[in-house]
Amino acid sequence: MICPHCERNLLRKERTGNRCTHCNRAYALDPKTNPLRLSDLRVRRITAALTDGGRIGIVPDQLWYALSRKRLRDSEFGQGCLGGAFVPAGFVTVIAFFAEAPVLLIVSAALLLIGLGITVARAMGAGKGVPPVVREAFPALVLSPWRSVYGVLPPGVLDTAGSGGGVADPAGAAGTTGVLVCPDRAVVAFLVADGLPARHGLAVARSVAEAAVVPSKGPVLVLHDSDADGELFVRGLRDALPDRTVIDVGPPLRTVRTLPQAVPYRDPRRKPSPADMRILTALGTYTPEELKWLGQGWRFPLVGLPPARLLAVVDRVAGQVSRGVDPDRRRAADLGFLTWPEAAGPDPVGGR
Known part of the structure; x- marks a missing residue:
């Protein structure tokens, strides 16, 4: 070191x-x-x-x-156990051969089976995508x-402990041009610290209930993770606010999955329920392979997007809303014209 x-x-x-x-x-x-x-x-x-x-x-x-x-x-499932199975197995086999001890061959075979089992599990992705530190x-x-x-955090890292996510009282946000809804407290704190909502006159909410009480009748911008929860969150907003223009600003799952630098992760504690998967299947917007991927709890989090790119995209969309969007462009937004770029620029952190 x-x-x-x-x-x-x-x-x-x-x-x-x-x-x-x-x-x-x-x-x-x-x-x-x-x-x-x-x-x-x-x-x-x-x-x-x-x-x-x-x-x-x-x-x-x-x-x-x-x-x-x-x-x-990379999967590190059973990494230490792998060598701990194959090496002793070879050693015991040699001893069994020279000592003519059939019992030791049984022990060796058991160790080999354990090693093979770990190898197969690693090949099937066991442990992959699970963060070593939650x-x-x-x-x-x-x-x-x-x-x-x-004495301080690393340079440039904001101290958000106890900040409450930076969400103002939605009910007191009169005169705003629209609402920015994001359920991720950390992303909200990031956008608020940059001044993006204030710059574009957007009220900030973290839930459907908070968005519903904002007096503004402007568009509702929804920012969410690319996962099952995110898709269901957008659906819940549109059901709760049928008279509002709800624009999905979250990065499309199909686009993000094609980016070589995008690294998903999975949280075994947050797998979608069977009822949630039935809703996603009924939408008809996902392929069977994508539904299987979502059902396993995989996700691309907003905090995983390059911060500068996240700011640039949200800033662009919010700027269009704050300048006023005509009916034709609002209809286009509902149909998905506000998509994230398919060709990504250089990855700021790479594989480090």
């Missing part, structure tokens, strides 16, 4: 207690002990990319996803040690 202070290459014995023995300065994260295998230099490098060199602020959840991407791409645990496992060493 490289010391973030003196830039010396440290062996494990030279950095006990998260302190460099050369410069005697403490650091926050050690890749050997951190569940995301992070170092301070890696956090700084990826934070600089996400914030566009400090031009914009990001929320901790966006940093969580960027730092988890590499682990989400989103809720990221502040305690990564940001707290960082703050204890440096």
Whole structure:
């Protein structure tokens, strides 16, 4: 590991207690002990990319996803057990051959079966897409040690703890041009910190109920994850607000799945119910393969989109709404003309 202070290459014995023995300065994260295998230099490098060199602020959840991407791409299911099965199996087989002990051959066969089972499970994707650190645990496992060493969060990361998501009272948002609805508290805090809703005169809501009480009759912009919950959320808004223009600003699932840098994840705790899947099937907008993917709990989260690109797309759509959208263009919006670009630009964090 490289010391973030003196830039010396440290062996494990030279950095006990998260302190460099050369410069005697403490650091926050050690890749050997951190569940995301992070170092301070890696956090700084990826934070600089996400914030566009400090031009914009990001929320901790966006940093969580960027730092988890590499682990989400690869399955580590049974990685340690795999060698622990095949190596002893070979060793026991050799002993059984020379000692002429048939019982040991049975033990060897059992170990081989365990190893083969793990290999097959890994090939089928077991463990793939499951974050080693869940989103809720990221502040305690990564940001707290960082703050204890440096006194502040990484440069450009906004302190959203206790912010309540930055949602104002929707009922008091008279005179707005429309409503921006997003159920993700972190994304709302990100957009509010950038000043996007205020810049375009948009009231902000996080639920169908909050959106319904906003006195504005302008369009309702919906921003959501590309997953089963997101599709159902848009449907619920349109059912609850039949007299309003509801524009789906969320990135289309079919488009995002074709982007090579888009890395989905799955949360076993948040699989859609059979009733939800019946609703999605009845919509007729998903292929059988896509429905199976959604039913397994896979998703592309909004916090996984490059922050600068997320701001640019929402800013463009909100700008069209704030300038006033004529009836023909509103109809086009309902039909989906406000889509995300299919050809993505350079990925700011890549596979790091």
